[in-house]
Amino acid sequence: MTRRPGSHALPPDVITHRAKPERHSMIVAAVDDLLFSSRIRNAARHAGVACVFARSPEAVLDAVRANRPSLVLIDLDAQRIQPLEALARLRGDAGTAGVRTLGFVSHVHASLIQAAREAGIGEVVARSTFVAALPDLVAGAR
Numbered sequence: 349m350t351r352r353p354g355s356h357a358l359p360p361d362v363i364t365h366r367a368k369p370e371r372h373s374m375i376v377a378a379v380d381d382l383l384f385s386s387r388i389r390n391a392a393r394h395a396g397v398a399c400v401f402a403r404s405p406e407a408v409l410d411a412v413r414a415n416r417p418s419l420v421l422i423d424l425d426a427q428r429i430q431p432l433e434a435l436a437r438l439r440g441d442a443g444t445a446g447v448r449t450l451g452f453v454s455h456v457h458a459s460l461i462q463a464a465r466e467a468g469i470g471e472v473v474a475r476s477t478f479v480a481a482l483p484d485l486v487a488g489a490r
Contacts, residue, residue, distance in 0.1 A: 373397045373490040374417040378408045378434055380426045387479065388421060391486040405434040412444045419489040424453035424464050424472070432467050439468040450485065452478035 373396070377388050380403050392399035400415055402408040408429075412420060420438065424431045431451065438444045451464050455474040464472055473481070 374400070374415045375419045375421060375486060375489045376400050376402055376408065376411045376415060376417045377421040377423075378402050378426065378429050378431060379421065379423045380428050381423060384423060387482060388486070391482045395483070395487040395490070397486050397489050402434075403429055405430050405437050408434040409437045409441060409444060412438060412447055413441075417489070418448060419485070420447055420449045421485075422449060422451040422464075422469070424451040424460055424469075425457065425475075432463055435464065435467040435469055450478075 375388075375392060375397055377385070377399060379385050379388060379401060385401060388401075389399055398415075400411045400417070402411040408420070408422075411417075422431050422434065423429065435449065435451075438447060438449065449468075449470040451469045451472045452475050453460055453464070453472060455476075461472050478485075
């Protein structure tokens with residue numbers, strides 16, 4: 349991995365997309381679905397918010413530590429990302445425990461919603477609600 353002077357090295361499973369923000373604003377998205385990644389990336393670009401995608405619990409923790417985001421979006425249905433493990437790591441780390449988190453999930457997964465709440469997720473919404481509210485959520489990350 350090539351580093352630019354002054355840049356932070358991130359693991360290879362962290363993908364960074366940076367918009368030109370008007371002021372420092374950042375979200376970390378723990379998402380592996382291409383459709384949701386594209387929607388989040390486009391909403392962030394439109395709102396002028398930088399966006400980092402992380403695809404493992406370690407990558408989520410590293411991205412939050414390195415970037416100090418105002419919001420972490422977590423696809424609770426993305427089992428490859430291990431979203432509950434990512435939440436546990438965020439909440440168990442003193443430097444990341446207070447970060448705002450929002451999970452989105454299929455409304456039929458009641459046990460997963462409950463597990464996310466027990467793991468410390470800030471808010472959980474249905475996938476359809478997430479899609480409808482995404483522009484406002486991302487804009488609110490400024």
